[in-house]
Amino acid sequence: MIPGVPPAMRVGVTGASLWDAGGGDSGRGSDEAPGSNGAGLSLIAAREPERPERFPPGTWRKMSRLARLVARAAEPLVHGPADALIVGVSGGEFASSVAFLRSYYLRGAALASPLAFQNSVHNAPAAHLSIDLGLTGWSETLLAGEATFWRTLxxxxxxxxxxxxxVIVVIAEELSPEVRDGMKAADVQGTWLEGAAAFRLEPLGTAVGLSWWDRPQRGAGAAEIRAAATEGDAAGAERGGAAIRVHGGPFREAARLFGLIAAGYGTLDSPPHLPQPAWLEVC
Amino acid sequence: MMAMRLQLSRWGALTSLGDTEAGFARLCEGASGLVPAMGAEIAWLSAAEGVERVGPVAPVRFAIEAPRGVGLADAALGGAIFDPEGLAVIVATTAGAMVEGEPVVGEYVRGEPLSTPRAFFWDARLHNVADALAEKLGATGPAFAVSTACTSGTVAVGIAADLLRAGRARRVLVVGSDALCRSTLFGFRSLGIYAPERCRPFDVARQGMNIGEAAAWVLVERLDAGAGPGAIELLGVGVATDAQHLTAPDPAGKGLGRAIRAALGPVDPHEVDHVNAHGTGTQPNDAAEATLLPGLLPNALVSATKGATGHTLGAAGVVELVLLIQCLRTGVVPPVVGLTQPIHGVAVSSVLRRHVQRVGVSTNLAFGGHNAAVAIRRLE
Structure with missing residues (x-):
């Protein structure tokens, strides 16, 4: 906590769930590709999501990997139909989008795949949850790139x-072959984790509280940080200079919060390259 | 404790009909921006005017100079200036900056070298549009994209309300923007709901939807104590899901009904004067709204604008909210373009109607059984 300064927001946490690589047994393997300047891109995949009983096998087979990750993490936290659902993903249903365009480009417009199109809708993971678990309340999908964990929370x-x-908040990242190829094509360097974490948030009065503090901007304002990050990423990569650097991705931060909640206390600071710096406290 | 009252203080739109004022005038004349498309696969579509005037936006953010998804939003803003302190930017979209990425995906699936490698995935991610606008505007608040298919724009307005009431922003710019692209055009065609003719919302002989491109925006702020006559209060946004089917709505519109009631809050549904309905021109969507609206909002005239603008997907919620604001301010209900024989019992018309309006509702339905409604009130 910051002495004398009340948190900007404070809610209760009544549940948390995680689906990750499970101690290195990813089921899909990890890989490391050398970047243009010799640095690498380390991609760490999650285990294949197991089907929760409430999802029919036929539905599960048709769902995208991202949707299955979201469902696997969120399902244990769903208590009733009125639970709100907020899903955060940095890249959305990219693999399904490519699957649809693959059918369009290779088979022709007349044979483009309706199933791939359905799955390519970025809200599809939330839609599957609402249909198969009977959720009828507020539902949305938010995308904020590397800031996805902080903006979704x-x-x-x-x-x-x-x-x-x-509200059930889910932060999920997928590492399909298409996403992996996309990151390598963009010369992204660093580490990126696949997985999904879900948190059940409620009004205060619960055993575990979650507080949000806004940190003062570190020297530069949000606009300057945003612009500087852009310069460092896109322009640098175009010039063949500094490549796009990533720092684990939104799921890594979500997994860290899961750990704090499991422990019942701790703090989590937003990384310096993101605008609107913040600080979370679990207690 | 009474919730903070909010207002829509500024707004704008760019559709195939033109900019905010010119587009609304053409809508009231019964014009349509839907035109026959080139090629046999897609019959009718509408493209937004004026995007070619736009220069590069955030040129260092993207590998290509000016993605149309960003340029469209920038064109709709038309150089508007906002106080950047505490300004949050939420972009509602389904395709974002994907348009230029699609040919690169084509290269990828054919196993060819990628002509613009970053456009394949990294630049095509949806939040880039929000970040580009936030950067240009100097916004110091959160920036992100929301994508719930055709309800995205309305949901984004609801998120804005929550952020303001939770003290996460001083003002929120909500932008709906979707450019024409292969994924959406041929995706809806693959579902068999793309009309072979200009779409005809709420017509008994409707054959489906047409896609249009557009961008629109609203600025959501705290309602000043001194807000005078004509100010537009945001009463609320409701979101509800049918929990039934991935691509079809509940036939009775039950989820939409819950969304409308949530948007109205304590306001009596009998007070609603006008509903700008989703009205896609597909059989199930229009039937669901036609079943629900006369009973739930018995005093409301109904309009639907997609016969004029096309279905603008992620932008639709904001586009149609801006049109509704203009209806409340001018006291007109525009004609439903394409309507010849209305579904029985729905208060639609093919001619312009003059009707004093104080409370209005705009509705959207989406893939996944997702429903959203926004309610506004013109202060007197």
Whole structure:
């Protein structure tokens, strides 16, 4: 906590769930590709998501990997039909989008795949959850690139405060072959983790509290940080200079929060390359 | 404790009909921006005007100079200036900056070298549009994209309300933007719901939808104590899901009904004067709204604008909210373009109607049984 300064937001946490690589047994393997300047891109995959009983096998087979990751993490936290659902993903249903365009380009417009199109809708993971678990309340999908963990959590907490009702927040990342190839094509360097974490947030009064503090900007303002990050990423990569650097991705931060909640206490600071710096405390 | 009252203080739109004022005037004249498309696969579509005027936006963010998905949003903003302190930017979209990425995906699936490698995935991610706009505007608040298919724009307005009430922003710019692209055009065609003719919302002989491109925006802020007559209050946004089917709505519109009631809050549904309905021109969507609306909002005239603009997908919620604001301010209900024989019982018309409106509702339905509604009130 920051002495004398109240948190900007505070909610309760009544559940958390994680689906990750499981101690290195990823089921899909990890790989490391050398970048243009010799540095690498380390991609760490999650285990194949197991089907929860509430999802029919036929439906499960048709769902994208991202949707299965979201469902696997969120399902244990769903208590009733009115639970709100907020899903955060940095890249959305990219693999399904490529699958649809593959059918369009290789088979022709007349034979483009309707199933791939359905799965390519970025809200499809949330839609599957609502249909198969009977959720009828508020539902949305948010995308914020590397800031996805922080923006989704901020959004989930704001929804709890505005509605006074439970919200299940899910942060998920997929590493399909298409995403891997896309990151390598962009000369992204660093580490990126696949997986899904879900948190059940409720109004205060629960055993574990989650507080959000806004940190003062570190020297530069949000706009300057955003612009500087852009310069460092896109322009640098175009010039063949500094490549795009990533720092684990949104799921890594979600997994860290899961660990804090499991322990019942701890703090998590937003990384310096993101605008609107913040600080979370679990206690 | 009473919730913070909010207003839509500024707005704008760019559709195939033109910019905010010119486009609304053409809508009221019964014009349509839907035109026959080149090629046999897609019959009718609408392209937004004026995007070619736009220069590069955030040129260092993207490998290509100016993605149309960003340029479209920038064109709709038309150089508008906002106080950047505490300004959040939410972009509602289904395709984002994907348009230029699609040919690169074509190269990828054919096993060819990628002509613009970053456009394949990294630049095509949806949040780039929000970040590019936030950077240009100097916004110091959160920036992200929301994508719930055709309800995205309305959901984004609801998120804006929550962020303001939770103290996460001082003002929120909500932008709906979707450019024409292969994925959506041929995706909806693959589902068999793309009309072979200009779409005809709420017509008994409707054959499906047409896609249009557009961008629109609203600025959501706290309602000032001194807000005067004509100010547009945001009463609320409701979101509900049918939990039934991936691509078809509940036939009775039950989820949409819950969304409308949530948007209205304590306001009596009998007070609603006008509904800008989703009205895609597909059989199931229009039937669901036609079943629900007369009973739930018995005093409301119904309009539907997709026969004029096409279905603008992720932008639709914001585009149609801006049109609804203009209806409340001018006291007109535009004609439903393409309508010849209305579904029985729905208060639609093919001619312009003059009707004093104080409370209006705009509805959207989406893939996944997703429903959203926004309610607004013109202060007197």
């Amino acid at each position: 901020e959004r989930g907490m704001s929804r709890v405060l505005a509605s006074g009702a439970p």
